[in-house]
Amino acid sequence: MKFLCIECDAQMQFEERQVPGDGTFAAAFRCPTCNRAIALLANPMETQLVGSLGVKIGGRTLEEEPMELVRSTVIGRDDAFEDIQPAQTTNRPRWTAEARERLERVPGFVRGMVKKIYSEYAAEHGIAEITPEVMDVARTDLGLEGM
Amino acid sequence: MSFRTYNEVAGEDRSQLGEQVGAQRQRVRDRLRTVKHVIAVMSGKGGVGKSYVTAGLALALAERDYRVGVLDADLSSPTVARMLDAGGPLRIDGEGVHPARAGSGMRDAAATGVPAFRLPLPSSLVVFSSDLLLADGAPLKWKEPGTEQFIWRSVLETGALREFLSDVAWGELDALLIDLPPGSDKLADLAQLVPELTGAIAVTIPSEESRRSVERAMRSAISAGVKLLGVIENMSGYECAGCGRIDRLFEGNAGDSLTAEFGVPLLARLPFRASVSLRPPELDDAIIAAIISSIALPSPSAV
Numbered sequence: 001m002k003f004l005c006i007e008c009d010a011q012m013q014f015e016e017r018q019v020p021g022d023g024t025f026a027a028a029f030r031c032p033t034c035n036r037a038i039a040l041l042a043n044p045m046e047t048q049l050v051g052s053l054g055v056k057i058g059g060r061t062l063e064e065e066p067m068e069l070v071r072s073t074v075i076g077r078d079d080a081f082e083d084i085q086p087a088q089t090t091n092r093p094r095w096t097a098e099a100r101e102r103l104e105r106v107p108g109f110v111r112g113m114v115k116k117i118y119s120e121y122a123a124e125h126g127i128a129e130i131t132p133e134v135m136d137v138a139r140t141d142l143g144l145e146g147m
Numbered sequence: 148m149s150f151r152t153y154n155e156v157a158g159e160d161r162s163q164l165g166e167q168v169g170a171q172r173q174r175v176r177d178r179l180r181t182v183k184h185v186i187a188v189m190s191g192k193g194g195v196g197k198s199y200v201t202a203g204l205a206l207a208l209a210e211r212d213y214r215v216g217v218l219d220a221d222l223s224s225p226t227v228a229r230m231l232d233a234g235g236p237l238r239i240d241g242e243g244v245h246p247a248r249a250g251s252g253m254r255d256a257a258a259t260g261v262p263a264f265r266l267p268l269p270s271s272l273v274v275f276s277s278d279l280l281l282a283d284g285a286p287l288k289w290k291e292p293g294t295e296q297f298i299w300r301s302v303l304e305t306g307a308l309r310e311f312l313s314d315v316a317w318g319e320l321d322a323l324l325i326d327l328p329p330g331s332d333k334l335a336d337l338a339q340l341v342p343e344l345t346g347a348i349a350v351t352i353p354s355e356e357s358r359r360s361v362e363r364a365m366r367s368a369i370s371a372g373v374k375l376l377g378v379i380e381n382m383s384g385y386e387c388a389g390c391g392r393i394d395r396l397f398e399g400n401a402g403d404s405l406t407a408e409f410g411v412p413l414l415a416r417l418p419f420r421a422s423v424s425l426r427p428p429e430l431d432d433a434i435i436a437a438i439i440s441s442i443a444l445p446s447p448s449a450v
Contacts, residue, residue: 001160001162001164002153002156002158002160004150004151004156006148006150009150009151011156011158013161014161014162045298045299048299049298049299049302052299052302052303052306053164053167053168053302053306054167054171054306054309054310055162055164055167055168056162056167057162057164059161059162059163059167066239066243066244066310066314067239067244067310067314068310069303069306069307069310070280070306070307070310070311072290073289073290073303073307074277074280074281074287074288074289074290074307075285075288075289075290076280076281076282076285077280077281077282077285079235079236080235080236080237080279080280080281081235081236081237081238081239081244082235082236082237082238082239083238083239083240084238084239084240094239
């Protein structure tokens with residue numbers, strides 16, 4: 001998928017992706033010549049169709065988690081999985097689908113830094129799984145309101 | 148209005164959806180590098196005992212020291228995990244999701260009373276099934292949007308099967324048996340996900356209805372470029388629990404007809420028994436040797 005600024009005959013560049021949490025999806029593109037920005041707004045069905053393929057419009061910005069599609073789409077038992085990653089193998093906390101969705105809403109140019117901050121916070125506090133609630137607590141603790 | 152189209156704009160497609168799909172396929176290939184043989188167990192018809200045959204075959208191979216995994220690809224009606232008494236929770240670490248081990252115990256088995264194979268089950272036999280994800284008795288449901296699900300459900304199911312293949316830490320296996328749901332299209336999906344598929348074993352019952360249905364599935368397999376390894380005729384007679392005599396259960400000889408038509412071996416005939424608490428004794432050394440030969444499985448010591 002490419003976006004073309006017809007007036008400038010220039011390919012627009014991907015700026016950021018937003019997942020507002022209502023089943024829809026948005027992606028912003030900007031013309032490098034005239035600086036005009038446009039947004040691609042997908043309805044829930046279009047969002048679901050793309051999500052069903054396990055792909056990300058605008059490209060992947062986060063490393064794929066094991067069974068990401070299954071865990072984010074199947075309504076299963078809460079205790080189906082037991083994450084032993086942080087304690088026994090690496091110091092890297094796991095992100096829940098909801099937390100990852102929230103992270104996707106962070107502007108792309110700072111997303112990596114924000115992810116690192118939350119990951120380090122989780123590691124320092126022995127938190128195995130980053131949820132939206134953990135993000136809220138960390139944001140308050142670290143004085144990061146707005147991130 | 149005049150403007151350039153996709154191929155006329157030379158710049159990068161940042162989404163690279165095709166590349167992302169390609170990367171998914173590569174993950175499957177990478178994961179299955181440690182699996183010697185991927186074998187589908189299929190039938191065009193439901194209710195012929197595919198899962199029973201798959202579980203029995205897996206058990207028979209594991210008892211002969213083969214390292215065997217079973218993937219239950221029937222997402223909506225999973226049964227293999229229960230038959231092999233495999234339970235969760237599923238452990239996740241840097242390697243991926245670890246499969247459940249046979250005999251580890253279904254968590255809700257006591258509540259349902261559904262029997263598993265009551266045998267000492269080799270823990271080297273590993274299992275993955277959607278049954279391990281769902282609450283007992285709960286149907287497979289997908290998250291919102293809940294309308295028009297028919298449009299994208301099959302895409303999601305194929306995606307789930309892909310993740311079952313690529314994200315489960317199968318480890319070193321001699322054989323991964325895939326218990327396919329009924330229908331002739333699922334094998335084609337699997338063949339696209341796993342081009343290195345060793346082949347498929349078709350399961351039928353003796354009836355003419357089953358023969359016709361399995362015949363279609365076998366033709367579909369050939370169309371998908373999948374090698375047919377042989378046929379197993381299940382419910383091939385009824386064994387009396389009292390005297391052990393085997394009487395006819397269905398009219399027809401689908402096993403013989405299909406093997407003659409497709410030029411593949413009849414790997415086994417398994418009679419119906421009232422209890423599935425024992426693995427089929429027909430899967431004895433000779434039969435297993437024939438199956439091993441048909442899939443060119445090297446001896447465990449050679450792996």
